[in-house]
Amino acid sequence: MTAALGALGRPVLEALAAIGRVALFAGAILGHTLRPPFYFRELGASLLQIGWFSLPVVGLTAIFTGGALALQIYAGGSRFNAEAVVPSIVAIGMARELGPVLGGLMVAARVASSIAAEIGTMKVTEQIDALVTLSTNPLKYLAVPRVLAATLAMPVLVAVGDAIGIMGGWLVGITRLDFNSAAYLKNTVDFLEPWDVGSGLVKGAVFGFIVALMGCYHGMNSARGAQGVGRATKSAVVSASVLILAANYVLTELFFTS
Amino acid sequence: MITLNDVHKAFGANRVLQGVNLSIASGTSMVIIGGSGTGKSVLLKCVLGLVRPDSGQIMLDGQDVTKADRDAFLARFGMLFQGGALFDSLRVWENVAFRLLRGAKALPKPQAREIAIEKLRRVGLKPDVADQFPAELSGGMQKRVGLARAIAASPEIIFFDEPTTGLDPIMAGVINDLIREIVTEMGATAMTITHDMSSVRAIADNVAHAAWRGDPLDRAGF
Numbered sequence: 001m002t003a004a005l006g007a008l009g010r011p012v013l014e015a016l017a018a019i020g021r022v023a024l025f026a027g028a029i030l031g032h033t034l035r036p037p038f039y040f041r042e043l044g045a046s047l048l049q050i051g052w053f054s055l056p057v058v059g060l061t062a063i064f065t066g067g068a069l070a071l072q073i074y075a076g077g078s079r080f081n082a083e084a085v086v087p088s089i090v091a092i093g094m095a096r097e098l099g100p101v102l103g104g105l106m107v108a109a110r111v112a113s114s115i116a117a118e119i120g121t122m123k124v125t126e127q128i129d130a131l132v133t134l135s136t137n138p139l140k141y142l143a144v145p146r147v148l149a150a151t152l153a154m155p156v157l158v159a160v161g162d163a164i165g166i167m168g169g170w171l172v173g174i175t176r177l178d179f180n181s182a183a184y185l186k187n188t189v190d191f192l193e194p195w196d197v198g199s200g201l202v203k204g205a206v207f208g209f210i211v212a213l214m215g216c217y218h219g220m221n222s223a224r225g226a227q228g229v230g231r232a233t234k235s236a237v238v239s240a241s242v243l244i245l246a247a248n249y250v251l252t253e254l255f256f257t258s
Numbered sequence: 259m260i261t262l263n264d265v266h267k268a269f270g271a272n273r274v275l276q277g278v279n280l281s282i283a284s285g286t287s288m289v290i291i292g293g294s295g296t297g298k299s300v301l302l303k304c305v306l307g308l309v310r311p312d313s314g315q316i317m318l319d320g321q322d323v324t325k326a327d328r329d330a331f332l333a334r335f336g337m338l339f340q341g342g343a344l345f346d347s348l349r350v351w352e353n354v355a356f357r358l359l360r361g362a363k364a365l366p367k368p369q370a371r372e373i374a375i376e377k378l379r380r381v382g383l384k385p386d387v388a389d390q391f392p393a394e395l396s397g398g399m400q401k402r403v404g405l406a407r408a409i410a411a412s413p414e415i416i417f418f419d420e421p422t423t424g425l426d427p428i429m430a431g432v433i434n435d436l437i438r439e440i441v442t443e444m445g446a447t448a449m450t451i452t453h454d455m456s457s458v459r460a461i462a463d464n465v466a467h468a469a470w471r472g473d474p475l476d477r478a479g480f
Binding site: 037045122125126127129130132133134135136 | 303306307308328329332333335336337339340341343344345346347356357360361407
């Protein structure tokens with residue numbers, strides 16, 4: 001009985017300890033964000049890496065998703081003569097859910113892995129220790145610019161993804177589903193409310209924070225050797241993806257159920 | 259003077275340092291020799307505060323290093339890491355001038371670059387290396403860049419962690435000679451971790467031996 005309880009309790013305690021460590025890590029990053037020195041060059045480089053270079057993957061994901069969504073809604077809607085809702089549902093679906101969530105997941109795959117691998121490699125090659133001996137706080141120099149950049153860049157990526165996704169739906173609508181172009185666009189604009197877009201952008205910022213936080217956390221805690229860095233990279237992507245989906249549910253509850 | 263009194267450090271059940279006592283006089287070069295896993299690098303990292311000792315005291319000029327102002331303390335040190343530990347994303351000159359470009363006494367970029375090139379020249383590298391990235395350099399050149407970075411801010415104390423590991427005997431000899439020359443020229447206090455006896459002969463004023471089987475460092479300054 002005691003052994004069974006122990007077996008049950010150990011993973012629970014480990015999970016709680018891990019949550020505590022991540023929370024402390026996030027708190028330390030937030031604390032450092034507000035205190036000088038500020039590394040603007042590193043912030044700029046991170047914005048470029050996380051924001052600009054993620055545009056193609058987010059754009060491609062969005063255009064195919066928007067197109068597929070239009071086809072699905074048309075097929076489903078035709079069962080009860082509601083084909084006309086395609087433009088508005090594509091727009092709302094992209095802005096509220098699919099834009100931020102799929103954008104977040106794609107950025108998690110691309111950015112969390114890259115951050116974890118880069119920082120993990122720096123750790124195992126003693127570059128993190130070298131930073132300390134050069135009087136530079138690694139958290140401030142490596143983690144803060146990345147987390148800040150991801151938090152700022154993700155809403156922009158989501159906005160671009162929303163626009164491209166809606167365009168994908170429009171493209172499929174007018175070429176495959178015989179919608180009138182002007183009517184499709186009018187329906188999209190008429191039914192889309194500012195908060196549909198705004199809530200997606202807020203979600204994007206939260207997902208960006210999660211992605212970079214997980215990349216930095218697992219990179220900084222990487223074990224030695226290639227295997228350690230590989231494990232850190234995998235953990236960063238998996239934890240960022242799961243946290244994005246969990247945070248999406250919580251945010252949707254907060255934004256749309258009251 | 260650096261003084262270690264009864265320093266202990268364990269990683270789980272592995273007791274790496276067991277009551278280390280060691281003194282390094284200012285302006286002298288101490289070499290710590292011993293086999294792998296005897297805690298040489300851990301000892302060095304304990305002094306720098308990269309690893310926290312479980313117990314014992316580490317003093318620098320009579321002051322407990324754990325109570326010293328961290329930035330002021332680290333500003334007195336230069337360190338050459340075993341693998342160089344150069345920052346991949348920065349050019350060679352930016353690596354060398356890293357400390358000079360940051361902090362309260364940060365220099366303007368052109369001046370820092372000039373000093374970096376001078377330090378590169380001091381370790382036998384041509385100025386055209388300055389704009390390359392570390393990955394474009396050979397192992398020996400990376401060590402030299404690491405050495406240039408360690409001396410860039412003219413520190414009072416320089417640590418060398420396995421300075422000749424991974425180098426061919428000729429390049430190892432060149433690095434050893436450079437370390438000796440630089441330490442003498444700067445009047446710095448040096449602490450070198452190595453298991454290369456040619457380094458001991460070239461660099462050491464005093465030698466301490468980290469004994470086998472995880473026993474403590476047995477003595478210093480013989």
